Amino acid sequence: MMIKPILSALRRHKAGTILIALQIALTLAIVCNALFIIHQRVSHLSRGTGIDESNLVIVTNRLVGNTENFVPLIKSDLQALRQMPDVEAVYATNSYPLRNGGWSMGARTNPDQKKSTGQTAIYFVDEHALATLGVRLVAGRNFNAGDVIDQDPKKSIAGPVTIVTKALADKLFPDGSALGKNIYLTEEKKPSTIVGIVEKTQVPWVSSFASTWDQYVTFLPAVLNTDYNAYLVRAKPGQEAAVRAHVLDVLVKNNRMRTLPDENGVQTFADVRSKAYERDRGMAIMMGIVCAVLLAITAAGIVGLTSFWVGQRRKQIGVRRALGATKRDILTYFLTENFLIGGAGVVVGSAMAIGMSMWLQQHFETERMSVVYVLVGMVLLLLLGQGAVLAPAMRASKVSPVEATRNA
Amino acid sequence: MFGYYFQLGLRSLRRNPILTALMVMAIGFGVAASMTTYSVFRATSRNPIPQKSAQLFHPAIDNWGPEDTEKGEPPDSMTYKDVVALMRAHKAPRQTALYPIASALIPDDPSSLPQRQGAYAVYTDFFPMFDVPFIFGKPWSAEEDEGHAAVVVISKKLNDKVFGGANSVGKQLNLDGRLYVVSGVIEDWDASPRFFDLVNTGGFDKGAQLYMPFTRAIELQKQSNGNNNCNSDPGDGWDNYLRSECIWLAMWVELPDAAAAASYKQFLTNYVDEQRKAGRFRWPNNVRLRDVMDFLDAEHVVPAETQISLFVSLGFLVICLVNTVGLLLAKFMRRAPEIGVRRALGASRKEIYFQFLLEAAAVGVAGGVLGLLLTGLGVMGVGLVFEPAIARLATLDISLVLITLLVAVAATLLAAFYPTWRAAQVQPAWQLKSN
Numbered sequence: 001m002m003i004k005p006i007l008s009a010l011r012r013h014k015a016g017t018i019l020i021a022l023q024i025a026l027t028l029a030i031v032c033n034a035l036f037i038i039h040q041r042v043s044h045l046s047r048g049t050g051i052d053e054s055n056l057v058i059v060t061n062r063l064v065g066n067t068e069n070f071v072p073l074i075k076s077d078l079q080a081l082r083q084m085p086d087v088e089a090v091y092a093t094n095s096y097p098l099r100n101g102g103w104s105m106g107a108r109t110n111p112d113q114k115k116s117t118g119q120t121a122i123y124f125v126d127e128h129a130l131a132t133l134g135v136r137l138v139a140g141r142n143f144n145a146g147d148v149i150d151q152d153p154k155k156s157i158a159g160p161v162t163i164v165t166k167a168l169a170d171k172l173f174p175d176g177s178a179l180g181k182n183i184y185l186t187e188e189k190k191p192s193t194i195v196g197i198v199e200k201t202q203v204p205w206v207s208s209f210a211s212t213w214d215q216y217v218t219f220l221p222a223v224l225n226t227d228y229n230a231y232l233v234r235a236k237p238g239q240e241a242a243v244r245a246h247v248l249d250v251l252v253k254n255n256r257m258r259t260l261p262d263e264n265g266v267q268t269f270a271d272v273r274s275k276a277y278e279r280d281r282g283m284a285i286m287m288g289i290v291c292a293v294l295l296a297i298t299a300a301g302i303v304g305l306t307s308f309w310v311g312q313r314r315k316q317i318g319v320r321r322a323l324g325a326t327k328r329d330i331l332t333y334f335l336t337e338n339f340l341i342g343g344a345g346v347v348v349g350s351a352m353a354i355g356m357s358m359w360l361q362q363h364f365e366t367e368r369m370s371v372v373y374v375l376v377g378m379v380l381l382l383l384l385g386q387g388a389v390l391a392p393a394m395r396a397s398k399v400s401p402v403e404a405t406r407n408a
Numbered sequence: 409m410f411g412y413y414f415q416l417g418l419r420s421l422r423r424n425p426i427l428t429a430l431m432v433m434a435i436g437f438g439v440a441a442s443m444t445t446y447s448v449f450r451a452t453s454r455n456p457i458p459q460k461s462a463q464l465f466h467p468a469i470d471n472w473g474p475e476d477t478e479k480g481e482p483p484d485s486m487t488y489k490d491v492v493a494l495m496r497a498h499k500a501p502r503q504t505a506l507y508p509i510a511s512a513l514i515p516d517d518p519s520s521l522p523q524r525q526g527a528y529a530v531y532t533d534f535f536p537m538f539d540v541p542f543i544f545g546k547p548w549s550a551e552e553d554e555g556h557a558a559v560v561v562i563s564k565k566l567n568d569k570v571f572g573g574a575n576s577v578g579k580q581l582n583l584d585g586r587l588y589v590v591s592g593v594i595e596d597w598d599a600s601p602r603f604f605d606l607v608n609t610g611g612f613d614k615g616a617q618l619y620m621p622f623t624r625a626i627e628l629q630k631q632s633n634g635n636n637n638c639n640s641d642p643g644d645g646w647d648n649y650l651r652s653e654c655i656w657l658a659m660w661v662e663l664p665d666a667a668a669a670a671s672y673k674q675f676l677t678n679y680v681d682e683q684r685k686a687g688r689f690r691w692p693n694n695v696r697l698r699d700v701m702d703f704l705d706a707e708h709v710v711p712a713e714t715q716i717s718l719f720v721s722l723g724f725l726v727i728c729l730v731n732t733v734g735l736l737l738a739k740f741m742r743r744a745p746e747i748g749v750r751r752a753l754g755a756s757r758k759e760i761y762f763q764f765l766l767e768a769a770a771v772g773v774a775g776g777v778l779g780l781l782l783t784g785l786g787v788m789g790v791g792l793v794f795e796p797a798i799a800r801l802a803t804l805d806i807s808l809v810l811i812t813l814l815v816a817v818a819a820t821l822l823a824a825f826y827p828t829w830r831a832a833q834v835q836p837a838w839q840l841k842s843n
Binding site: 015022023066152186188258260262279286287305365 | 427441512522524585640641645646649713715726733737738792795
């Protein structure tokens with residue numbers, strides 16, 4: 001076919017050929033990895049918390065003053081919040097999904113077991129928690145007011161009853177018989193009976209720390225005697241802004257001896273989500289920009305060099321046209337030429353992409369990139385190359401046979 | 409000659425405005441991406457205390473054993489009992505244990521709200537060890553450490569807020585319902601990265617507003633405002649907690665030279681040996697004594713995101729350079745006839761080199777200026793990509809401006825080297841003949 005003359009022509013432009021191929025190879029290596037990073041981060045972002053995230057306001061505060069017992073203060077705060085006209089449900093807790101801080105423990109199914117069966121996040125809650133979070137109970141019952149105990153956080157935390165997520169229930173009791181069974185959270189072999197199972201709730205952490213157990217949650221019915229806690233407030237539909245605006249006044253009126261963080265003292269769950277995934281979102285944006293600019297620059301480079309080659313070969317093109325080559329032949333010539341260079345580039349580039357992915361994996365403990373990204377990247381770059389070469393190739397095909405007779 | 413070549417260069421650049429613009433943009437974008445991510449990397453990887461970083465050490469001992477630790481590293485925090493033992497032994501000229509606490513400033517006026525203040529519980533050596541600059545007063549005394557005294561050192565910001573910026577030494581402050589005497593006021597000081605509390609801050613956080621004696625905070629049973637990790641149930645109550653293997657404290661020592669560091673490490677080893685003999689540990693010795701920079705490194709204070717971004721944008725710059733090499737090659741070789749004429753009229757290869765490198769340098773300068781503008785935008789925009797605590801550290805200062813321009817010109821000259829060499833190889837006879 002036409003490949004042999006193309007190859008021999010390329011041999012006369014070694015430097016340019018190698019440069020374009022190298023640029024395509026490097027671009028492929030970076031774009032594949034960048035796309036992989038974007039996909040990974042975006043899949044973090046789209047992970048569901050299992051809770052109804054709308055109309056949820058979160059107040060983080062610290063009760064201050066010379067007090068030993070904070071439980072009555074917390075209960076009186078909750079009372080005041082429940083009397084707000086736009087509030088549907090309220091509870092106090094140590095942590096909640098995406099908070100990025102909290103309490104985790106190993107859960108065992110047998111008191112004498114040495115290694116735990118599964119790691120779990122602990123949420124201390126009361127009987128209003130499921131309604132506030134909008135989490136669905138799939139088996140058993142909710143806590144009732146009688147279950148909720150006052151808990152000294154420095155003492156054993158394993159209460160007599162617990163609600164767990166379905167994911168944790170299945171992990172601890174793979175045969176599906178979790179309801180009514182006992183689990184053991186502390187070393188003193190005090191059992192906690194599973195009285196309810198909820199569909200889905202996420203742990204507080206979004207980092208890789210909890211990535212293998214991000215749905216393993218244990219709810220314990222207790223008010224922690226501690227100065228630092230979060231109030232989760234479910235506003236009536238559409239009343240989120242009103243609750244957000246007034247919630248602090250209500251609390252301060254109830255008791256002024258409290259402090260809130262400078263930022264994020266009162267936030268909606270949307271704020272919590274955006275903060276939790278700050279790094280993931282930033283990384284995805286950054287890699288997206290890099291990909292776009294990189295592809296643009298590579299395309300521009302191909303246009304530039306091919307235009308130069310076309311300019312250089314006007315006379316030869318004229319000769320070929322004069323000898324009977326059609327416009328189409330010329331167009332195909334340049335497209336094929338670019339395809340060959342691009343092909344060499346993506347072959348080298350795919351090896352570089354995999355090498356770079358392995359390097360990232362080794363140094364930053366990222367996950368392994370699937371080959372699909374390389375294949376997609378290869379197709380993308382070949383198409384980009386063909387697209388970029390189209391304009392100069394069209395110009396080449398329009399060279400008139402008369403050029404053959406001109407000097408230079 | 410210089411002026412003439414410069415004019416030639418400009419004319420040539422003007423002849424192909426699109427090709428020129430393409431090169432300038434490639435250099436500009438490549439340099440800007442690298443410099444923006446470099447500014448973040450530089451901020452997160454800097455030495456927070458260059459004058460003393462080699463004399464400040466973070467001791468660590470393995471009180472958890474191989475089952476509860478990762479990669480053979482001892483835990484990066486300490487138990488209360490170990491910290492107390494090391495402090496009592498006093499084997500370093502200066503030493504401090506520390507942990508973050510939450511403190512609320514309660515105003516005298518009952519209608520105004522308490523204010524939360526970031527605080528640390530430290531020993532008095534903290535201030536001279538870390539070169540903390542005082543405006544008024546001085547650190548509390550060692551006797552006050554011993555006596556669990558109710559004294560505080562406050563920041564300028566807090567002093568301005570409460571005492572209107574006046575000398576407040578000896579005045580009183582109500583914290584969580586208890587009165588404290590101000591012993592000193594310091595500048596708004598913080599270490600960036602905050603090496604002495606990496607475990608709780610990751611290195612980047614808002615500055616602390618006050619410091620109180622460690623012994624006082626322990627007496628008040630103040631819990632850490634940061635991490636607390638237990639590998640076994642500590643049991644009920646504060647005293648059991650203090651006796652437990654829960655880790656929640658940091659320890660720092662100042663050791664003047666390598667000999668002192670070696671003997672301190674020996675002391676740590678001996679201490680662990682004693683503990684093992686007493687039956688506390690059943691695993692081999694595993695102690696660390698890291699100076700500031702080693703500790704920053706071991707704690708991975710530079711976020712992976714920062715490093716990956718820098719790495720990717722350097723790759724981006726390389727691609728932009730490869731691109732520039734190709735474009736310059738095309739540009740220079742198109743002028744082969746002109747080169748042939750100049751060579752035939754007596755221009756030496758050296759002069760051809762000079763002419764074309766100068767032209768490339770002009771592209772580099774233009775790329776650098778564009779890169780600088782884009783870096784400025786990039787640094788302003790890092791807040792979109794990096795979290796605020798890190799983003800606010802990235803600044804466009806004089807050194808970054810110079811580095812940006814330098815990198816742009818150097819990179820372009822590097823890229824121009826091969827095309828220029830090719831241009832200088834043009835045989836005058838060939839060119840003249842084919843015309």
